[in-house]
Amino acid sequence: xxxxxxxxxSDGLSQPDGAKHSKKRVGRGKASxxxxxxxxxxxxxxxRSGGGVRPGFEGGQTPLVRRLPRTRGFRNFSRIEYQPINxxxxxxxxxxxxxxxxxxxxxxxxxxxxxxxxxxLGAGELEKPxxxxxxxxxxxxxxxxxxxxxxxxxxxxxxxxIRNRKHLRQD
Numbered sequence: 001x002x003x004x005x006x007x008x009x010s011d012g013l014s015q016p017d018g019a020k021h022s023k024k025r026v027g028r029g030k031a032s033x034x035x036x037x038x039x040x041x042x043x044x045x046x047x048r049s050g051g052g053v054r055p056g057f058e059g060g061q062t063p064l065v066r067r068l069p070r071t072r073g074f075r076n077f078s079r080i081e082y083q084p085i086n087x088x089x090x091x092x093x094x095x096x097x098x099x100x101x102x103x104x105x106x107x108x109x110x111x112x113x114x115x116x117x118x119x120x121l122g123a124g125e126l127e128k129p130x131x132x133x134x135x136x137x138x139x140x141x142x143x144x145x146x147x148x149x150x151x152x153x154x155x156x157x158x159x160x161x162i163r164n165r166k167h168l169r170q171d
Contacts (some may be wrong), residue, residue, distance in 0.1 A: 020073040082117045082136055085110055087144055088124025126150075 026038035040047040056063055084103065087162035093108055094100055102114045110116050120132060122140030135156065137145075142152050
């Protein structure tokens with residue numbers, strides 16, 4: 001602001017052009033219109049110096065942040081969550097010699113869509129030879145598939161899409 005934009009008001013305080021009211025000056029005696037208690041009422045915590053309370057203060061009641069159970073540690077934003085698929089599911093849903101890939105799993109409704117990261121786990125028995133293509137296999141699942149005469153092809157997991165990360169946005 002330049003000096004031409006600031007004018008002197010009747011009470012001697014500087015204020016920008018266009019300001020209609022002078023600043024309220026509390027605690028300056030009875031004639032000020034804000035005398036005696038200076039608009040703070042009588043006594044109490046909010047009437048004292050440094051008055052008011054910090055944000056989140058609930059009047060001495062145990063605050064919400066202390067009433068809730070503590071959540072410890074941190075959440076890794078770049079972690080890839082794999083959806084589990086067990087061998088028993090493959091045994092029940094696929095015929096002998098079938099090809100198990102993201103498209104076939106999505107068409108059967110075992111995963112949400114083709115882009116979901118999933119992992120083949122070794123729970124259950126597999127008696128049929130299957131050609132399985134997946135982002136990840138457990139050690140037991142891999143050995144069970146190969147023991148049944150099938151094959152395992154491990155693909156790279158889909159990229160984790162990190163939302164609202166400024167350094168990764170394509171602007």
